[in-house]
Structure formats: structure tokens, C-alpha cells
Amino acid sequence: MRQAGTNLPKVGQYNRAVVLDHIQFADGISRVEIAERTGLTPQTVSGIVRRLIGEGIVREDGRGTSSGGKPRMRLRVNPGAGRAVGVAFDPAELSCVVVDLLGNPLGRQRRPTPPHGSPDQIASSVAELVDEVLGDAGVRREEVLGLGFVTPGPIDLTQGLLVTPPQLPDWDRVPLQRLVAEATGLPVTLDNDATAAAIGERWAGAGRGVANFAYFFLGTGVGGGLVLGHQVHRGGSMNAAEFGHTTVDPDGPQCYCGNFGCLETLVSPAAMVAEARRRLASGSESSLSARGLKHTAILRAAAAGDELAGGIVDRAAEQVATVVVNVVNIVDVDLVVLGGHGIQYVEDRFRGAVERALQTRPLARRIRTARVELSPLARDAAAIGGAALVLYATYSPRVSELLSL
């Protein structure tokens, strides 16, 4: 990454995006308030707002409280001014949403990923799914700004390739960005699912307007996303926020990643099922049975009061909390967001464990206690994140663009 200067057109784009961000995150805001909060002059703000209104992206919406003189018009984003599609791809399931400019879902659907499908078959299946979702939501293709395609596992962002998708051993450096763009006729943005979900939280979830937050995504694996100084932090090799591969137990088992005692090896669904089987085999009482035991059964049993299942969930939550505290001590975020299907039914146990840890363990807790929130986007977090990728690339103030060559 070069250290670049900037110029007037970039500054104009950036300031426009900052103004739009403030309008989006506020529940109605005046031009004067925007000027106060952004440090921009009232003239600059007025000019930007005039253009945003002209383009239909922002609208004036009733009169706000005036401070004496002229009443102030409140500004809001026009949610209908643009649509974006998000598709989350994993080996088991394709899910798709279409959202408006505020990130509200207008339609959504899921279908099983074609087993042993070729990349072309996957792309066709995605195109069918997108057609259905747009049709059901009554959204025309011309209204769609783009499609965000998100997937677990390593991605070559510069070339739009899936490098080695999990559980698809025959796939290697597959140009899925191009294939999906050809099949759907939409411009396609590719990204990691956890990074996208973090962007979704910033756009429409628990991270709205928060300067610094960490997003923990507990799914089949444990992924994450980081927003630092209002910017998505990707890191030098674009692989930041791999919270699942930090060490919780240095003497623990080696992870497929090469590291030892990774969080993911301890709290993944597979690890929790294995732990439950061990406890059942040792004769502990439980409503669960070892045969055909599934992860969701453990989560449901824990929610229903089963002691063995509860113990396993609480242990996993403690291990997540240890990594949360490490992340807070390393990057000093204001907020931690927990999401993903790995915490369904037991969200409050995870939240409680993390909250207790944040109140008692980070070094800076007396200066400011980091908050914890559950993702409001839940099962759709990755797909909504995909759609948010498109909105983020189109509308958000990005320092990387301001300071790009």
C-alpha cells in the first residue's frame, strides 16, 4: 500500500459520501447539523445536499425543530433511490436478498447449493435465484446497482477468484465473479462473507455510525470483520479479523490452518458436537443422544435447560469471550457485535459471557467499557452484507479512495 496524496475531485467525492453517511445514520438531520458534525462549511453542505436531492438519493422530510429563526428541513435518505442484491454462497446453501438504499430487505430466498455443481452450474443457479427474488419483490433489474457475492474462504479480490472454497476440493482459483456477472447481467462485487457481514452491520445493523467495532461471525467456522476509524480494516494481505484462528489454548490441537488451539477448533459446531459426544460417553445425563447428534440440537437443548448442553455452550461462550477481550486489548474497539447461526437459540448466553468479560478484563475498561450487541441481521447477515458491499462501494466515504493513486 502506497502512501498517496489527494486532490479536489477525490475530496469532493469524499465529502459527498460523508454527508450522505450522516443523513443515513441520523433519523432526520438538518443541513446545519450536518455542517456541525462534519466540520464542512454550510455552503459546502448545501451544495452537496442540493445535488443529492436532485439525484433523488436524499429528500426533504417535514420540518425539524428550529432554534429561533428559520425552521430547518429534515433530510432523509430516499430508500427507493436504489436497490442492491446480495448472494451468500456456501457449500450447503445459496441465499439471496434484495435490499433498498437503507439496507431493508425487500425480498429473500434460499436454496440448497447444487451438490457437486460445476462453477457454471453454480452461476446459473445463482441467476435463477436472483430472478426469483427480484420477481417476488417486484424489483426491476434496471433499479439494481449491483450484486455482492460473498463466500467463506480465501478469495483473490484483484482477480475475482475463489481460491480454495471449503468443501469443494475440485475448485481451484475459480473466476466466479465473472461467471456470476455473465449469468445475471449485473455488476458483481466479490468478498469474504464475514467482512461483508461486518459492512452490513455498519450499513444497516448494530454498527450503524460506530467508529470502531469488531464483528464476530459464528457459523460453520468463526470469521470476523473490523471497522476502525469508520473504515473497514482489511490489513496488509487483505486477511485481517481472522478471530477464529487466534490461539485460545497454546497446548490445544493443531488447526487445519497450522496454528495451535485456535478458537475455531474449540467452538465450531463440529467441535461442540464432539465435546457433547465425549460428555455423553462418560455417562453424563442429558436429553441429547449421541446418535446423529447435530449442533442445533445442542443449542436447542441448552436453551431448554439441558445441563450438559448448557455446559458446552457456556464453555464455548467463555472461549469466545477470551478472544473478544484480546481483540479489544489489541485494537481498542467501542463495540463488539456477535452474529451467525452458531449462536442461535443461545444468543443471550453468548452475549452475557462476553459482556461480563468486557466489564472486568480489558485494560481500558475504566476509561470506557466496550459494548456488546447481537446482530439484528441474524441468518441473513452474510447475504445482506453482500448487498451492503454494493452500497458501501457506491456511497460510503472511503479513506482508501480519498488517498488512492
Add this chain to the structure above:
Amino acid sequence: MRQAGTNLPKVGQYNRAVVLDHIQFADGISRVEIAERTGLTPQTVSGIVRRLIGEGIVREDGRGTSSGGKPRMRLRVNPGAGRAVGVAFDPAELSCVVVDLLGNPLGRQRRPTPPHGSPDQIASSVAELVDEVLGDAGVRREEVLGLGFVTPGPIDLTQGLLVTPPQLPDWDRVPLQRLVAEATGLPVTLDNDATAAAIGERWAGAGRGVANFAYFFLGTGVGGGLVLGHQVHRGGSMNAAEFGHTTVDPDGPQCYCGNFGCLETLVSPAAMVAEARRRLASGSESSLSARGLKHTAILRAAAAGDELAGGIVDRAAEQVATVVVNVVNIVDVDLVVLGGHGIQYVEDRFRGAVERALQTRPLARRIRTARVELSPLARDAAAIGGAALVLYATYSPRVSELLSL
């Protein structure tokens, strides 16, 4: 932290700082090369360079290789254009350096911190020390841009207070910034010693020109600094990079910070001395003796081939390596710098352990292996960091300034 817009004067300042940074980090660079590397137009670069030359900060230095047409003048920073003083304060020792604009030390001295000194006595002692260092180096007070005062422990940066300095139980929210400014007659910048040392590495050490790096400072405690995207990352409460308080052993002893099994509780000098005593008491053979055992004796014995001491050092190095890998997986830095008196005599053992870990454990290692380097600033890292604080605040391109209200 508000999300602010920017304006022309700020952009001008920022671009000037970016140009100066490129001149400082290159070993001679032409205007054309600066334009290529910064994305600024040749006209903008020429204008900025003309002013920097006019102010005496930059000079033209011989002719570079030409690519056909006109020969290119090489630009270099004029090291004599400014001086900065750094003072590192810890309960045992005051150390002071004066550096030129490239961060080269022109003079340095240490003295014991007055025991049980009042804040006023400390400030007087600092003023005497600064006078001596400036006198010995032949630097006039008027040439000094400012004094960076650095200290371990929590600081209230907004008010210039030491909140609760370690081992000074009677001190509470001491306005040392003001006292030192009054005693020395210099403008004073206050900061955490590890953060300052990281800035020193960026200015004049192993981090020169590196976009993303983590600095591990092994001293009485374990501190750290993070540079992300060419910017010092301080975090939401200004307490990022507390690597010493991340958990290595969740079942380990509780640290004074409230967390469990912190790196610092395992590898601090006190912890290593305690571990050596345990091993000696169990009858292990060694050249060390338990009576009056000091940390430096362990490090020296390890360097001399003592097996017991070597085992203790290697164990500490492995624990540091575990945290290094966690930091790389979380923030994805390109470089890790190791410094501080805690690794003296055994620098290569620490470097080796961290290097092996970085080659085999981070998730993104196949995309790009993070490098490890030893701090070239060694014992003076904190004091040079203090001086670099002043240079950084005066000259460096800071996004936080570009986007401030």
C-alpha cells in the same frame, strides 16, 4: 470520533506531509518519482517541493539517473533543519536524547529518577537533564521544535496528565505536561512510551515507510504500538496495542489488570526470575544462583549457553510468538518489530521463535509472510520515540488531521 469531511487547506497540509514523507523514506528521490508514488500531479509536487526547499527542510542533492531527457535532481531531507528532544520517564530512570530531522541522535544521557521525587522535583530534574544534553550536543534551544515526554502507564492525553504512574503510589492525575513545559521552556507532547517507540520505529527505525506494522516493547512490562495504513492506530479509548494484556493461558494467574494468563504475567522480568527460582529450587543445574537473581543475569546466562536460563528464555519467546501470531491474524500487519531491554543479549532467540511462528502459523502466510525485525533503536527506543512524537506531529501525513473537525 466523528466522521468529518475535509477542505482545501487541510488537503494542502496533508499533501505537503505526504511529499515530505516520501523524501524522508527514500534515499534520494526525484520530483517525477514522488509524483508517480503519490498520485499527485507533477505541478502539485513541484510547488510543494519549492516551498520545502525555501523553508530549508529539503535540499537538492546531486543529479540522479535520468531516463533519457533532463537529468533529475535528487531530493533529500536536510537533517539540520530541525531538532527534537525526547525524554523517557520511568520510576527508575530518566533518559533524554536530542535528534535531528532524520531521527539521528545528536546527544543522549540517562540519570536515575529522583527517588520519592515530587512532580515538581521530577520536572526540575528533567530540565537539568535536557540542558546537559543540549549543551553537550551543541544544540541551541531555539532550534528545538519541541519535547516529547513519554511514560509507561495510563495517560490522559487531552489534559496532559499522568493518571496512575507505575510504582509511584502517591501520584494521581499529575499535570506533568505543564510542569515539564514550565521547567524546560519547551512545548511538550505527552504520550505512552510504547506508542512513542512505535512512532520512533516508523520515523527512524525498522518501520520506516512500512504501511502496517506491530511493535512489541519488552521492558518492565510488555507494551506495544500499531501502525495501520501508515497511521498510528490508537483505538476508541486511545488504548490499542496492549499486547502484554492479551491472554496466552486462559487458566493462568490473574494479572493486576483483571485479565487471566496475560502475556505480561508470563514473560515479564519478574515472572522470568520467579520461574528461574522455581527451576533452581527443583534442583536443576545452572550457572545461576537463586540469591539476588536478576533478570539480566538470566538473559546473559542464556546467551552464554546456560541450559536452564536458555529454557526460560525460549519459553518466553514462544509465548511472545503466540501473541505475535494472534496480532497478525487480527490486524494483518506486514512487519513485527521487537524491541526493549527485555530481549537484550538474547535478541536472536526471540527473533528466531517469532520468525518460525510467522512462517508456519498465520492464516495468510501463503499470501504473504509477515517479517520480523529487531529494533535498531534498542535501549533508546522510548526516548527517541519521544523525539519522534514531535517530528511526527509536525511533519507526518495524518489522516486524523485531514479528517478532523
